Amino acid sequence: MRLRITAAAVAALAVAAAGLALWTRAEPIAPVDPPAAAAAPAVLAAGARVVALGDCMVCHTARGGAAYAGGLGLDTPFGTIYSTNITPDPETGIGRWSAQAFRRALREGVSRDGHLLYPAFPYIHTTRMSDADIEASYHYLMSREPVRATPPDNALVLPLNFRPLLAFWNMLYLRPGDAGIPARQATPLERGRYLVDTLGHCASCHSGMNLLGGERHPPFQGGNIDGWDAPALTRLTGGAAPWTQAELVDYLRGGLSGAHGAAKGPMRPVTERLAGVPREDVDAMAAYLMSIQDAGPAAAPAAAPTPPSADLSADLPGRRLFAAACAGCHAPAAPMMRVDGRPGLARSSAVLGERPDNFVQTVLHGIPWETGSKVYMPPFADTLSDAQVAELAAYVRTGLAGRAAWPDTATKSATLRKETPQ
Template identity: 45%
Template structure:
């Protein structure tokens, strides 16, 4: 009897220790609310730098719902576990972050915990934001606290059990989250390190361009090897890139700054929002990002920049895809006129050489809108004038004629999915000049 009492007592002690450990893992204290700081308390230069950093972080895209007010949240983010709605980060004191102290803001950025002590879902990429410096967090706080307050209560997430249990995020963090600010790489240039700091941190490029595991964490061993977002393929942006023409620093600067490049085509889908924001930040920031990413892409294979020769392929007699291409595409894409006056050389198209036709289907359906204030590429969308069968035939022909790799499979299913989501990114892009003017107007305290 005494022996069983000892065993029971030991088990009780172990359970108590386990319970305390679990509580310590999950619990975070509330940080007291503060009065919203006066916009006049922040210097204009600090606000301006905060705006630039927010643009690099693409904050407005995720925290502004379509037809919604700036930074008021409510944008649905689809995940394998359900839909999560972005939060209000305007300085509204009740539904936004107007009552957050700078310490509360920094904890959310560094540790993924809100002012009330709740663990944040990692759709808010604090696994990247944790590396941001104190100075940059301070500038971001100043910028957000000088925006127009927008009352917009948070929408309830639509997650299945057990993913709707927020306390489980503490366990996810234990497995996958490694907090800590960026440490410069010895032996690398100042520009390279600043680019790495931005790419790996605030710009969180890997959040889209890195595949994820079954629990939604980035597979760190496959960094920048490609991912997916909103029915678009986020291409590999490392040595596994499917681009027929190698990405170098100059091409990256042009593409990230203007949204297009003659050797690589035009940014579409979620990437169009990224370059829209990057068009308004200092050129030096974009150049540093390009310096780092050019190193990630690695050297050009055998020093070759031109795409490999494409064997002429007209298709079998009566091929409907060839006929559609001749009628709808060839007059621009075979005009030999340079961008933006002619179509991109399709032998250089990453969309055609990619592992699946999602991006090409989206582009064919929705087209390419011009960038305001820029001599940029333009292409009509064919979603209304072609049915799914015609688009399948065209994509199949383009892959065989201009692509590399085997024929795509499940093209019909991919086209059907693209049809359902083709209206998601139809709004025109905001050009660099307009973006800067708009930003300057909004930076007034």
């Protein structure tokens, strides 16, 4: 009896799954011959700008791999998803995709052959890209070097490796874009909104995720990605170190604000791409961010932080460790601090934040050096124990920034060391 019920249940499930697969199947779009000639230079230049603002290369390039050839593993709570090859290689890339197939992928999250794409690809944001931007990015990608490369197989937990289930997810979270978008970019503020909400998909890290992997509402209340806290973007002008619009522009374009600190972890590649786009675009993003602040735009430039009390810092065990390992760069008189008007650590959200995560990540993993960057910090994962990281955190947080120490920093260090090995 039990067996028969189980068999019936399995049969019912199989029928349901088959029905679902049929219902959620999108039509394939026929392959086309690759375009014979490259698009006009103006279109390619526009496409390069769109692709930089949309971070396409960041996700579609594996560490040390060829640009746009895919294969970067994105860790999600449901397993690892690998980005695909979007070079114009006819066999393994998008060389035989028509502009229509490309547009459908960005608007609806459907691949050329009809299979549904995982939302690790931020199509819930690219769905609102303008037609002109989609077209320009298509031609730009088609003009790149074709690379023959196939990403590794995804490693997802059951039943999420069954793509038709994504149809339900799309019903909940996909609001397909409409064609009226360009009209809404008439003012710098509208342009900024488009760049932050749509192309820049800033919410995919700064909003946090719910249990189904959807973005939390209201947006920009802060999230966690790859073990890093992505701070709320609606509270930049409140708090101990308020941001001004000009400081945001420096940070977003150069990866370093002289008043706050450097972009680190997953934010760093975002700023590297933004370094190459026209300044007016970053100005527009910063203006839009200022317009969504809970506390309203910052009225005056940020006030100087209270100087650390020597007495307070004197008896903290982390002080000597800091002098030995960190002061060579971070002491007020260190050579690094005198160029470019660098901020003291006490103004960084990695030190002022509610949680120690970004402090610990920065100390363990450092800030990798990039060509042309003014910012480099060595990783300390191999030289400092978790207890030492916690001592340093207590010294910097209490002794330098005058705040209550974080609890359990050593445990956090042990966890993050294990979860994000480099």
